[in-house]
Amino acid sequence: MKFTGSPGIDLKIKDKTLSLQQDNSSFHVGTSVWSGSLVLSKFLDRWTPPSTNPTTTPNRYSTLLDFHNRRAIELGTGCGVTGMALYLLGLTDIVLTDIHAVMPALKHNLKRNKQVLGKMLKTAILYWSNEDQINGVNPPFDYVIAADVVYIEESVGALVKAMEMLVKDDGVVLLGYQLRSPEADKLFWEICGEAFVSEKVPKEDLHPEYCYEETDVFIFRKKKKNL
Numbered sequence: 001m002k003f004t005g006s007p008g009i010d011l012k013i014k015d016k017t018l019s020l021q022q023d024n025s026s027f028h029v030g031t032s033v034w035s036g037s038l039v040l041s042k043f044l045d046r047w048t049p050p051s052t053n054p055t056t057t058p059n060r061y062s063t064l065l066d067f068h069n070r071r072a073i074e075l076g077t078g079c080g081v082t083g084m085a086l087y088l089l090g091l092t093d094i095v096l097t098d099i100h101a102v103m104p105a106l107k108h109n110l111k112r113n114k115q116v117l118g119k120m121l122k123t124a125i126l127y128w129s130n131e132d133q134i135n136g137v138n139p140p141f142d143y144v145i146a147a148d149v150v151y152i153e154e155s156v157g158a159l160v161k162a163m164e165m166l167v168k169d170d171g172v173v174l175l176g177y178q179l180r181s182p183e184a185d186k187l188f189w190e191i192c193g194e195a196f197v198s199e200k201v202p203k204e205d206l207h208p209e210y211c212y213e214e215t216d217v218f219i220f221r222k223k224k225k226n227l
Contacts (some may be wrong), residue, residue, distance in 0.1 A: 009033050011081065013045050013088045016116050020079050020109055031081050035146035036176030039215045041085035042207035044174075048089040060205075064172065064219070067091040073145035073166055073195035075128065075159070078102060079109045081119070081146055082176070085122055094145075095137055097126035131165070140168040147176030153184040160191045164222070173220035196220040 009020045020033050047061035067086075072094040074083040083096040098106060103125060110120055126133045144167045149159060163173050173196065178186045192198060201217040 002124045009038075011038065011041060013041065013085045014050075016088055018081065018084050018088075018116060020111055021112060022079065022105075022200045028083045031203055032124055032138030033057055033081055034177050034178070035200070035212055037078065038176075039082040039206060039212060040145075040147045040174065040211050040217050042203060042210035043205070043217050044089055045080075045084060045207070053134035053146040053187045066090075070142040070144055073097060073137060073139075074145040075126070075162065075166075076149040077106060077123075077145055078148075080106050080113075082145055084110070084113055084123060085118060086143075086145065087117060091143070095122040095124055097124045097137065099127055100125050114121075126162075128155065128162040134162055134165050137166075139166045140171065141166055142168055142171045144171070145175075146173070146176060147173075148180070149186050150177065151180035152194045153181060153187055156184050156187045157191060159196060160188065162218070164195050166220065167220075171222075173218075175218045175220065177216065177218055178215045192220065195223060 002199070006060065007022055009022070011018045011020065040085070044065065047059055049059070049062050050069070068091045070093065073085060073093050074086075074094065074096050075085050077096040077098050080096050083094055086094055096106060096110075103123065108121060110117070114120055123130060124133070124137050141189055144163050146159075146163070150156060167173055199210045199219045199221075201219065203211055206217065
């Protein structure tokens with residue numbers, strides 16, 4: 001894997017700065033940093049209450065983003081932007097997952113940011129259609145995180161099923177989203193509508209410096225099952 005000459009991205013999370021390096025020589029989209037991960041990370045950075053000061057005045061997302069004693073998993077983590085951001089924001093029990101081909105780029109960036117993070121974060125190879133791998137990460141989780149993962153129509157069904165298997169009944173899926181394939185987009189929302197209730201974060205609630213017309217943040221919660 002060659003990172004020489006590939007563009008880097010710095011992302012400030014609270015009082016620390018993550019340094020992400022992309023691999024432009026790769027043929028896999030997971031070795032690039034996409035806008036959805038940046039927009040989602042900075043939305044979380046804007047609203048997550050400081051864990052060191054619980055007396056801070058609550059905001060509209062304080063309950064949603066209360067990471068105390070919570071577990072999370074990121075799907076399609078790529079270079080690891082959002083997972084590392086969440087760790088810095090206090091969600092320390094988190095595992096970053098992607099397919100085998102993306103692992104070198106992910107581990108390169110985790111090692112690059114080890115001093116900022118204070119440790120190497122947990123990773124796992126996870127293909128969304130592989131139920132053994134899904135069960136192997138010990139679900140369910142309070143949070144399932146994903147960004148820019150809807151771009152191939154054939155993978156949408158497995159993605160939504162993985163989200164459903166991984167998240168607790170009272171948990172949430174946080175998704176950074178940009179329309180990249182009309183066919184995948186249509187199918188994703190059709191299938192999601194069967195299992196989840198979705199809420200789009202208003203544009204004014206996104207970080208003002210990371211608010212792009214084409215990129216949104218969604219919050220998914222499982223539909224209540226009829227008894």
